[in-house]
Amino acid sequence: MAKTVVYSTRVEFGHCDPARIVWFPNFFRWIDHASRHFFVECGVPPWHETEKTMGVIGTPIVDSHSRFVKTATYGDELAFEVSIPEWRGKSFVQRYRCMRSDDLIMECDEVRIFAGRKEGEPEAIRALPIPQEIRKLCE
Amino acid sequence: MAKTVVYSTRVEFGHCDPARIVWFPNFFRWIDHASRHFFVECGVPPWHETEKTMGVIGTPIVDSHSRFVKTATYGDELAFEVSIPEWRGKSFVQRYRCMRSDDLIMECDEVRIFAGRKEGEPEAIRALPIPQEIRKLCE
């Protein structure tokens, strides 16, 4: 079983749209917070440190697949269960299940990479091989 | 060929994260803007009008699949090409290709529904059959 870390948040008024439900891009904001929270809880240093020590500037997303099952509205308490069920050579799958108590609200599978800067092209990034010291912390 | 409408936006400083690239949830903000822009350009009235005339309060997303191909940063001009390549009984596929000139930045296929309120449950929504007058405007 992959290690699972929970990221909790509460839906606020301003997260909701005129239909009075969460405006869906906010789920992706929370998912990105939950992704970083997962690494922090696993003991991985912040990206501005890993940039210096191993050249990792973050974990940008390359693919994302989401299913939206139930709506949520303000006042709801959401729990994102986060894990990394699959490690590949230069990418990994990060999985999120967003629950409101026992109700599945949405779920998402992402493919992410550990990114470094391309030499000579400060705006461009490239996928690094999975840093084994990070992988060990997260399994 | 499905009708295609372009939604244009410019990446601003505040859309970018400490890695100096677009923080990815912003792509979903733009995609939702582009979705509504598509309907507006096709001649569909705003949702607060369709709520009264046909019970449609919006087009919530039920499934989303995205590929992130290249990064973007502030100053970039992005064009989202939007179309509806597939109509089903109670849902439709809305497609987005985000271009920076000739470069594909990201693309996304969503399944959305036309939502109405559930009677007696003002917070809950349900999928309505595709309104044919809307479909005709968008094909």
Next chain:
Amino acid sequence: MAKTVVYSTRVEFGHCDPARIVWFPNFFRWIDHASRHFFVECGVPPWHETEKTMGVIGTPIVDSHSRFVKTATYGDELAFEVSIPEWRGKSFVQRYRCMRSDDLIMECDEVRIFAGRKEGEPEAIRALPIPQEIRKLCE
């Protein structure tokens, strides 16, 4: 002394801009969350209930004055101390002090109203007299 309620949040990677500090509009997101949190903690029902019972649809802002004292970055834990130091006939002052431990990060004084809909103009809002039952809960 006015009642004080604390709203806590953590700064995430995506809240920060390429200068690696909180993109300032995010402070106003948190302030609005903190404003509603204050009312919830004081026992005021959610706005979709007060809309039915007393015509209050929310507490829109009419004036806002902020001072930004220190920067914050991801990983920081922020505490917004919220109070209502002043009640007027149709408006009130809501005050926020955003602390990181003992450091003042920013502070804000807002003037807000309790808003109701204008009859015959569903998009327009008007200031209602301060609902005394809400004031009592918040003092």
Next chain:
Amino acid sequence: MAKTVVYSTRVEFGHCDPARIVWFPNFFRWIDHASRHFFVECGVPPWHETEKTMGVIGTPIVDSHSRFVKTATYGDELAFEVSIPEWRGKSFVQRYRCMRSDDLIMECDEVRIFAGRKEGEPEAIRALPIPQEIRKLCE
């Protein structure tokens, strides 16, 4: 008369809250976009270039005063008129008037600085003297 540059944007569904009006933190998002747009239109290079040439990493806000006059909702076209009416030794006042045709929606006066990094403290910033070459472009 100070140089005035207009930043235009359209209010989208997702910018609005359950009261069906713009969620006010979004005004500050647009204001920050409008601030940078002002400098770009005046011919100031992007901050990642000025960081190298003159140590300027951006123009963080130190004080902000806003008045919200009318509400806006989705479909509205907003024009932010931006100018710098006052230059001080190490700060400047940036002014915004947000119009919908002839209607004033909100206005804001900010104090901002040109920020550089503090030596030895990469997270901390300090106010630089106003770069005269930038001031000349913006008057």
